[in-house]
């Protein structure tokens with residue numbers, strides 16, 4: 001009888017790094033309503049540059065294991081990034097290839113492709129058969145190849161070869177191999193045999209139409225190719241190599257995808273598992289983590305024996321060049337480049353004087369007094385700033401108000417300086433900043449129709465003055481200056497949140513007050529919902545000393561913002577499900593600004609919140 005042997009990698013326990021490739025999808029004008037042109041482009045076979053959000057005349061350069069530009073063919077991607085790891089699978093080692101990136105950036109195209117342009121999956125399977133054929137002739141091993149195909153949808157493991165099956169469990173055997181009992185495993189004898197099973201199973205994958213992609217993948221699709229080789233002679237040693245080919249669901253910003261209801265829930269699960277994946281890749285690549293957080297999502301748990309350890313892994317990060325993907329691209333690049341050398345362009349900054357609207361103007365806009373105030377009046381405080389920032393805000397498609405800009409600058413510095421540190425807090429900050437930016441951008445759009453044309457100096461004064469410091473022969477990457485863009489620039493300066501005398505916290509509240517979707521109540525003055533029961537729910541608060549109450553609230557907020565699942569579950573009325581929802585919310589939106597934000601978590605009504613507060617504060621006081 002065949003004996004199973006544990007597969008070791010020459011006794012070397014060192015965790016291998018995840019190789020990172022980036023693929024840029026061709027520019028598509030249909031994704032660029034404002035005709036702004038691309039905001040990212042390749043430099044050479046390993047690096048690319050993206051326009052700096054702080055100043056469109058600058059760019060930031062990233063370097064990866066490989067970069068595949070817009071022109072790269074499916075075959076080139078396969079040959080450079082995937083083929084080199086396949087031979088290991090025949091030697092009983094594990095490997096994984098996964099496509100990561102924003103929705104609509106080309107993951108499915110890269111992994112699956114089309115009959116005319118087959119992607120990584122068909123090419124890799126063909127290659128495995130080819131390699132096995134080559135091996136058989138001279139070595140004393142018999143090979144058998146099998147496949148399983150599953151999707152992780154809303155944190156459920158579903159068998160795509162057996163549609164309609166239930167959520168499958170993920171287990172680990174004593175040799176630390178990951179198993180999925182009940183998952184269909186089919187032996188395949190040729191590539192056409194594979195196709196016969198794979199193509200109909202692919203149609204079982206959960207997809208749906210979102211604003212950004214008509215056929216957006218709503219699940220992570222995972223193809224497992226297992227190669228088992230058995231020694232022909234006694235004692236018939238057997239080795240199993242696993243190859244995971246993964247088409248991840250897109251990382252999403254729900255404001256842009258227009259997701260609601262079920263799509264929003266799917267998106268929460270998608271983003272949560274991608275966040276965990278980013279932590280796992282980060283831990284593996286930094287080499288400093290004591291514990292790689294594989295168990296925090298089904299996706300990473302399933303890939304545990306094929307990602308890190310002695311496995312060979314490649315992440316292909318897909319990005320799109322259009323401006324509307326800018327922040328998704330930026331985030332994806334920062335994720336992908338975490339363990340890479342991020343080269344920050346050393347710019348000689350020229351100060352460009354940009355006339356800014358007075359602070360009052362923004363208020364006038366907010367209060368509906370119209371934009372008739374003197375457009376030449378300047379904000380004294382803003383003028384004292386470096387000038388560089390003024391130029392930035394004008395040039396950069398009005399991405400952010402100063403407070404957010406400051407925050408992003410700090411964040412960017414942090415990202416560049418903390419290689420090797422745990423970056424989950426940085427990622428949280430990124431999520432928070434993105435949220436703020438989105439809110440600001442929405443606000444801007446509201447005022448778009450009212451905004452007066454301000455000064456053309458904002459962009460024109462600076463756009464020709466800076467020269468790219470990149471040592472490449474290509475022309476500087478600059479945004480096309482469409483009419484629409486100009487008007488957006490001008491909105492940058494009428495951004496109502498540039499009220500410099502407000503503290504950041506106050507500014508945030510201002511945004512939220514204007515926001516349609518955020519219910520806001522001043523902290524410490526939580527108004528109870530209507531109804532008898534609620535009246536009694538609130539009366540207990542008035543019996544407590546204010547400072548005691550405030551202290552308890554702070555403690556609860558602290559746990560909500562930094563507690564692990566276990567710590568969250570330590571709170572009254574928070575079970576496993578709610579703790580996970582809170583964690584998920586936090587990962588998507590960043591920290592809770594105040595306790596009342598909790599009502600934004602799925603299933604937390606105001607009534608429940610009220611009762612949650614009472615239970616927790618009273619229990620903390622031992623009442």
Ligand SMILES: Nc1ncnc2c1ncn2[C@@H]1O[C@H](COP(=O)(O)OP(=O)(O)OP(=O)(O)O)[C@@H](O)[C@H]1O
Nearest residue numbers: 025026103104105106107108109213216217249250
């Ligand atoms: N390199 C490429 N060359 C040509 N077309 C491409 C390329 N990459 C992507 N596309 C096209 O762009 C569109 C979106 O790509 P795709 O569906 O692969 O994105 P995705 O990242 O898988 O999106 P989602 O996460 O929503 O599933 C498709 O029409 C696809 O054919």
